[in-house]
Amino acid sequence: MNVTFRPIEQWPRDGFEARRTRERSRFDSGWSQALRLLTYELGRIGAGTVVVKLALEDGDIRRDGWPRANARPAHPGVVVEWQVGEAWYGRAAERYDRWQDNVRAIALTLEALRGVERRGAVSGEQYEGMRLEIEAPGGSGLEAQRVIVDGPGRSPTSWRR
Numbered sequence: 523m524n525v526t527f528r529p530i531e532q533w534p535r536d537g538f539e540a541r542r543t544r545e546r547s548r549f550d551s552g553w554s555q556a557l558r559l560l561t562y563e564l565g566r567i568g569a570g571t572v573v574v575k576l577a578l579e580d581g582d583i584r585r586d587g588w589p590r591a592n593a594r595p596a597h598p599g600v601v602v603e604w605q606v607g608e609a610w611y612g613r614a615a616e617r618y619d620r621w622q623d624n625v626r627a628i629a630l631t632l633e634a635l636r637g638v639e640r641r642g643a644v645s646g647e648q649y650e651g652m653r654l655e656i657e658a659p660g661g662s663g664l665e666a667q668r669v670i671v672d673g674p675g676r677s678p679t680s681w682r683r
Contacts, residue, residue, distance in 0.1 A: 523561050523572060526587030530575040530601055534614050540577070540597040544616065547623035556626035560602070563632040569604035569611075576600055576621055600624045603654065610654045 549556075564572055582593035599616030602625065613631060615624035638644055 523565055523569060525557070525561065525572045525574065527574050527576060527578070527583050527589050528587075529578050529580060529583070530599070533599065534601060534612070538599065538616065540599070544598060544619040547618040547620065547626070549623055549626050551626065553622045553625075556622055556629060559633065560625060560629035563629055563636060564604050566636060567632070568606045571605045573603045574600060574625060575603070595621050598624055600628070602628045612654050 551559075561572070576589065576593075577596040577599060578589060578593055582590055584590055597616070598619055598621040599614065600621050601612060601614045603610055603612035605611075613628045615627045615631075617627060618624050
């Protein structure tokens, strides 16, 4: 799975305040565990490309698509977008005061949604609210292209469990 980082161009929801006070998370894991859980959960639903967007400038991101060691986001909000087939999906989080904890929150949300499917009452449709119509991110060998979210490709009901 290819994970790259990009600057947040625009926050995806109304009501975002970059300077508001956020809470400290109660997660007892670090960044490597959060990234491992995120890639595991996205791998389970068949994601191939993952883009983690942070409040960084282009110069804060290395050529390999990862943040520079000294990069400090302007705020801790994150947007995680991923591709399954031809469709793009995404979630934003900004509850916690560290961006790594907000990535973990998204990973735990995906884990919980996959758990809903294991109960047998749904089969993939729990992800439909995350479907995006976006420009495919540039860089890392991807050409910018318009993504038609209702077009051909695997639907969430055919995602691997």
